[in-house]
Amino acid sequence: MPPAGPPLHLPAGAPAAPPAAPPAAPPAELPEEYTPTARDLPVITPGRTDTLIDRPAVVPVPEPAMDPDAPEGMGPLYVVGDVHGYYDELREALAAEGLIDADGNWAAGNARLWFLGDFTDRGPDGIGVIDLVMQLSAEAAAAGGYCKALMGNHELLLLGAKRFGDTPVQSGAGTASFQAAWLLNGGQKNDMDRLEDHHLQWMARLDAVMEEDGHLLVHSDTTAYLEYGDSIEAVNDTVHDVLTRSEADEVWDLFRKFTKRFAFRDEAGSDAVRELLDAYGGDRVVHGHSPIPYLLGEVGAEDGDSDTVAVDGPHVYADGLAIAMDGGVTMAGKLLVVQLPLAG
Numbered sequence: 001m002p003p004a005g006p007p008l009h010l011p012a013g014a015p016a017a018p019p020a021a022p023p024a025a026p027p028a029e030l031p032e033e034y035t036p037t038a039r040d041l042p043v044i045t046p047g048r049t050d051t052l053i054d055r056p057a058v059v060p061v062p063e064p065a066m067d068p069d070a071p072e073g074m075g076p077l078y079v080v081g082d083v084h085g086y087y088d089e090l091r092e093a094l095a096a097e098g099l100i101d102a103d104g105n106w107a108a109g110n111a112r113l114w115f116l117g118d119f120t121d122r123g124p125d126g127i128g129v130i131d132l133v134m135q136l137s138a139e140a141a142a143a144g145g146y147c148k149a150l151m152g153n154h155e156l157l158l159l160g161a162k163r164f165g166d167t168p169v170q171s172g173a174g175t176a177s178f179q180a181a182w183l184l185n186g187g188q189k190n191d192m193d194r195l196e197d198h199h200l201q202w203m204a205r206l207d208a209v210m211e212e213d214g215h216l217l218v219h220s221d222t223t224a225y226l227e228y229g230d231s232i233e234a235v236n237d238t239v240h241d242v243l244t245r246s247e248a249d250e251v252w253d254l255f256r257k258f259t260k261r262f263a264f265r266d267e268a269g270s271d272a273v274r275e276l277l278d279a280y281g282g283d284r285v286v287h288g289h290s291p292i293p294y295l296l297g298e299v300g301a302e303d304g305d306s307d308t309v310a311v312d313g314p315h316v317y318a319d320g321l322a323i324a325m326d327g328g329v330t331m332a333g334k335l336l337v338v339q340l341p342l343a344g
Contacts, residue, residue, distance in 0.1 A: 089329055118152035160178030160248070161181075165177070165178065169252040207236040211280060221262060222263045230279055265318075284322065
């Protein structure tokens, strides 16, 4: 597990911010709605487990469990939270669930595996993560299962940085650029240097929304998806059309809306979830994007008594209608690979 530290990476050569510094405000060129991960870790009440799904440590490599509700001919359903370049942690988590073998090859037969987006940025090997997901997609299909992935806001960010660089785009707070936003939010030169056309094509073709076994899978905990269509097919078609047209301002607006978060967290959160479920189907929303420590804790709390993040599994909230899957691997949390459905 990576050591605890600020999840927001500065460009190479920039001085590191002291751990006790207050959260830095986003630069003026970023839109008001943009919510980059704050520098300081949230304070989590020690021992708090009431809202977590306990995940016992796995010693032997298990066989994927059978799912009686799976479509005919298909195996159990798994989801993976935000990876953010943590390739080794991803390999470890997939192996612990019996989805890959010691060599990193698909070992789960007809199981179904969904990644919820955000493969790159902040961590050391985002391109390695993408290569692994692409490899597993081919191997799973050959074995009778599948491995698929959703579009995260960091895929849009990396695509934009590669396509548009420092080209000015119009935001709600003035002029911005994809390059500046990418660097601010953990863009890694190593990833950009290794980024090839087939990676770009793969990212641009990712869907934004999907429904599996009553689970509505999205990357971001926002209702902004509703602005792009009244059905899953319509949303995905609209997103693909935006990326095909490749107009900088239009892609920026898509990126900006996909960075919104916390729509399901407050008192009206369950109503926001129901808006998505009513439009797109399913009984529960499963999302990444907002780290579970931020959903449970207080970012930048004054007392600073806790510097650890207690994440053992997904967070079920919004009257049981939402499941958060970003375990906060970038802040010494946990990269989550979980079989659905969950109780709670």
